[in-house]
Amino acid sequence: MTEQPRLAEQNAAVLLPEPFVKWFGEKGWSPRVHQLELLAKAQGGQSVLLIAPTGAGKTLAGFLPSLTELAKRPRRKPGEAHRGIHTLYISPLKALAVDIERNLGKPVEEIGLPVTIETRTGDTPSHKRQRQKLVPPDILLTTPEQLALLIASNDARRFFEDLRYVVLDELHSLVISKRGHLLALGLARLRAFVPKLQTIGLSATVAEPDELRRWLVAQNPPKNSNNPEMAGLITVAGGAKPDISILDSRERVPWSGHSARYAIPEIYEAIRKHRTTLLFVNTRSQAELLFQELWRANEDSLPIALHHGSLDVGQRRRVEKAMADNALRAIVATSTLDLGIDWGDVDLVVHVGAPKGASRLAQRIGRANHRMDEPSKAILIPANRFEVLECRAALDANYLGAQDTPPLVKGALDVLSQHVLGVACGGPFDADLLFEEVRGAAPYA
Template sequence: MLPESFRAWFARRGWQAHAHQLAMLRAAKAGRSALLIAPTGGGKTLAGFLPSLVELADGGYDGLHTLYVSPLKALAVDIHRNLEVPVAEMVLPIRIETRTGDTPQSKRLRQRSKPPQMLLTTPESLALLLSYSDAPEIFAGLKCVVLDELHAMAGTKRGDLLALGLARLSRLAPGCRRVGLSATVAHRDPLLAYLSAEGRADAGDADLVSGGEAAKPEVKILLPRGRMPWSGHMAVFALPEVYEAVKAAKTAIVFVNTRAQAEIVFQELWRLNDDNLPIGLHHGSLAVEQRRKVEAAMARGALRAVVATSSLDLGIDWAAVDLVVQVGAPKGVSRLLQRIGRANHRLDTPSRALLVPANRFEVLECKAALDGIRAMELDGDPPRPGGLDVLAQHIVGTACAGPFQADALYAEVRRAAPYAGLDRQTFDDVLEFCATGGYALRSYDRYRRLIGDSKGGWRLSHPSHLRRYRMNVGTIVEAVTLKVRLNRGPVLGEVEEYFVMGLEPGDTFLFAGRLLRFDGLRETIVQASPATGDAPKIPAYAGG
């Protein structure tokens, strides 16, 4: 099943291919799509990419062969780093690149004219690529789409956008197979539907592959030695015990639930850090350079701990991590299992985690989460039908790529799992809304995005709609943000505008793990400098 060069590589590393990895090879050889459900540390990512690596090993393939879609930019970067290892060690003629909102414009342009054999991206960047007129040329030779952490996207608006993109890819590259990867799945059939070219779990064109079970995680609740408050959610009172746990571990990830909490927890751990342990901070509002620096340091094993939000929830593979600390209630069994899986990223070694309730009521939540883990009762509702707002966005994106026929687009949309039950009248109503703005907005020219003809064809009414679509693509709702610059030096990241409006020159605030003084606002840049003192303000974010 495995070529000799791959068998030799496995042997040099002291590995033996898992049964589910070989099953994924067989499915790919038969041209079948497949959903792999395997525990953390079971070689799930390698199983998803192994058929593509084998197919590309002989060289000579020009153009995009495999598209990987991740819910997190950090995960795409981590997968890129991990894939470079077998490619380099086996000297495979494969070019692998990432494409996210952090990718420079020059690189994005080059990827369209000369795409790599493997491109790692996000749902939003995929939607952007599909909106270009040269999308048929970019994706014409596509053979495989790998959807990582599929359970995290199914049933969300991002998942709806992804499903519509997959339906479009099936038209541009009819022979393309789909691979879904997931470790925690409460509802399997909806995920199989995502992988079906017909958008239905019972279509019979997607296989289910199981990777067995992992060692049971070791999870404990960390209660403080002193008094626990009745309210509050920062858990600062418990951080001395958290610091002691970090000291006793090789490497720890301290998960929190919001970016404001990340700043406070990091600052307090740093204050307690008499041992000068290298501790990092990671959340989505930090500058990309700082996030990549922390990710690279963790991959090298150079940090003892990192305080993180959901920006590091999924799939990140750092072998040195042997402890996960969840500060605050975990807000769900499935989410907690995802986070716990970052520790001891191996199939035969139990993940080790501590739950740190922030108040007395959260003790009950933590106990309920422990009961759910022991019973392996995953929470979460089945995915709902696709959102019509996402469909409207997709229709405009389709028009950005070129004129389309309504009948053909309706048939295509019905092959996206969340829209398999969409009736024609509803589709036509959404199409009409895109064309006129609906009864409330039809008087405004800017909302008349499409023009139709007598034969059922549609096109953009003005090029300005193309620019507006590409500047606003996606379903992640974000408030207006302003960049924070340290003196005349680097940009540290972004805070939301409403927070800055409440600052006066001289006020102090915590950001990027630093205590900063607000010096003023210059155009759209927050000017800040290092500060000292107590009672700084903490930026809060609409998204948590």
């Protein structure tokens, strides 16, 4: 046994409750060093940013502090008031929250933990949302918009009074837009409710780690602009280099257009040669068009599905279940599936059209295999001749490990206005105290 696994085994016995150690052993696994390091930092009261490649077990690492703490918590006595939520998980995608509920539920059940897990997204029925306010789950998986609505409720303080951790998945994607500004303000509000709140950020593609480390903790305002408050940092190196190619089509590549119709026979041929293929496009109209073209070419009646945000929720859930059951040979998707999803036995990613960035390409090709030690396989399909250059640039950047996540920008004032209105809906507030609270959010510091 090498030195690092031996240390990990010793640390696991100290940091993890016995049922967790037993579960890892029964699976033939050992906790990874970065998982135990994050757990140790969290148990020491520190907020943490974990940067690790796809397949490194980021999700389990992010939830270990919550699960180990909940495992030791005394059970609620009959007649005792229901506790508020313990852990809030926030993702940029509704589908990712549903995926996490399924994947997290399995170890919780196998270890025998008395932990309840539920999702709350725009797809959640209103009666379930009302029931969640009265009987909150231990772990709530939700989105930035739902957090804003919860904060605007007049019982928000009671609902969040037992909150210990906020886990932010695919953090780089959450923070770069106005959704990130709204989420930062929501976190500042949660810290006003629970001053000792800890945050855990998870990401595979980060260009400027220190920006995200500041974002994760209160800035209120920075005591020293040259030495601001920052969360702890854990970086995991490695991961197998992906196998990416650009289609060398037998057909003539057009000068213009975005449909990539010329490549449909070759795309279909690639689908036939692989177990499950995930096909990404950049817009919903492209997704609909590609899906129709593939069905026209589908002489073998292969099970091919479509997934994007405008589809009926029932149809999306059926597609997601079929993916999890490995019942599909191909699925055409937009950005609804490009972050963190770990469904089925996907062994090929096809990107139709230029990926519009090295970070986006890295995220999407990571859906193939979704294991740290096995290379992801991807084919880029330029829709026109100019996109051949874009695909080449993205491919070269990926091999160099370059990241092009946009830098964080100052908080938008229209988002701030929306947040202030939400706070007012929740009840009276002191303007000076709210001003200081808002300055605690990194975009508004």
